[in-house]
Amino acid sequence: MTDTATLSRHLAAVRPGHSLPRVFYTDPAIHAADLDLIWYRHWIFAAALAELPRPGAYVTLTLGAYPLLLVRGGDGAVRAFHNVCRHRGQRLCSAERGQAAKIVCPYHQWTYETDGRLLWARDMDEGFDPARHGLKPVHCATAAGMVFVCLADEAPDFAAVKAAADRYAAPHAPEGLKVAHQSRIVERGNWKLVLENNRECYHCAGSHPALCRTFNDDPDLVGADDSLSSPAGRAHVETCEAAGLPSRYVISPGQNWRLVRIPFLGEAVSYTMDGRPAAPRLPGMPFDRAGTLLFFHYPNTWNHFLSDHVLTFRVLPLGPTETEVTTTWLVRADAEEGRDYDLMRLTEVWTATNEEDRRVVEENQAGIASPAYEPGPYSRRQESGVMQFIDWYLDSLRRGMSGPARVAAE
Incomplete structure (x- = not known):
């Protein structure tokens, strides 16, 4: 249960236009409040549809205290459940992913349909009703x-x-993609530092030599403002829109998600060391030079939709100072590794960038942990995206404290 009085005092100490006080990045009580008021109440990115390619495919994840299970049913629909048997609470699926005709508890073999219905439970007492013991659904x-x-x-x-x-995303044919590669790293830093680092490119020139071969770090393109304030951004949007690619900056009234298409540098068309395509063009894309469609959704994902592949990023908090980042590279389903794309070439830029970001976040966390740390001022030109994220975060905490508790499992 969140201590709203203490949290309110911490919120009152936040200086506008400055980074957050140390407590927001280190305190277990703040981390618990983040889970309670944000992670357990908002929509969270869990997996790419391509990770569940056929009926019976499943993916597991843990969100705070909750082990979850995603499974594609025989009807093709993807559903989510609490990954907990309704008998004595055994975790049903321990693997990160798999394929199963039915969901069978490894403890006593209670058996569930992929739509969550309990199908079989051995030697239960007379009057036992399977219909009352299906898996608990998650939105x-x-x-x-x-x-x-x-x-x-x-x-x-x-x-x-x-x-x-x-x-x-429609021109990128997301329903017709497959997973080419997935990486999972743990960063020893608070989840907000991971998001803050993503929401600015102030650090890019000094930290990301591979990424900066193709990614344009112009703050008018990648900050919190409409990309049309950049001449290159405006020209790119006009070209793409004329070709039928939705590209113009759009952000939700609540500032929790945004879409915009921006250009790469020069003649580059993909995140590769030479800027050339890494994989065959995706169905629906009219040309290679479509840049990247940027899509973030707070609190846990940013994504890049390119002409030749799609990159998804999933952030999950593991503790006050530990965060898991999962990156998935998606290519068209009929592309064949070794013939149509080289895996090293496809992944090397963001593999390097993720490792560089991990070091940045961990050093950021180490500095903030010092008693000498005090919140510093943001650059409005370079860090407008960070300011926008922090405003959303603080508003979300305040709204969460004023609203009713809404966690379904409780």
Whole structure:
């Protein structure tokens, strides 16, 4: 249970236009409040649809205290459940992913359909009703080929982000992609530092030599403002829109998600060391030089939709100073490794960038842990995206404290 009085005092100490006080990045009580008021109440990116390619495919993840299970049913629908047997609470699936005709508890073999119904429970007493012991469902929705879950009893409306993200991502054919590669790293830093680092490119020139071969770090393109303030951004949007690619900057009224298409540097068309395509062009893309469609959704994902592949990033908090970052590279389903794409060439830029970001975040956390740390001022030109994220974060805590507790499992 969040101590709202103490949290309110911490919120009152935040200086506008400055980084957060140390307590927000180190205190277990603040971390618990983040889980309670944000992670358990908002829509969370869980997996790419391509990770669940056929009926019976499943993916597991842990969100705070909650082990979760995503599974594609025989009807093709993807559903989410608490990964907990209704008998004596055994975790049903321990693997990160797999394929199963039915969900069978490894403890006593209670057997569930992929839609969550309990099918079989051996030697139960007379009057036992299987219909009352199906898996506990979790809100589940898809947008832009991505699966989102929400633990709240009453989930926030998802219609607006789904409509916008589906429209912007449609030319990338997200339903027709496959997983080429996935990486998972643990960063010894608070989850907010991971998001803050992503929301600015002030650090890019000094930290990301491979990424900066192709990615344009112009703050007018990658900050919190409409990309049309950049001449290159405006020209790119006009070219892409004329070709039928939704590209113009759009952000939700609540500032929790955004879509915009921006250009690469020069003649580059992909995140590769030479800027050339890494994989065959995706169905629906009219040309290679479409840049990258940037899609973030707070609190846990940023994504890049290119002409030749798609990159998804999933952030999950493991503790006050530990965060898991999962990156998934997606290519068209009919592309063959070794013939149509080279895995090293496809992944090397963001593999390097992720490792560089890990070091940045961990050193940031180490500095903030010092008693000498005090919040410093943001650069409005370079760090407008960070300021926008922090404003969203603080507003989310305040709204969460004023609203009812809504975690379904409680």
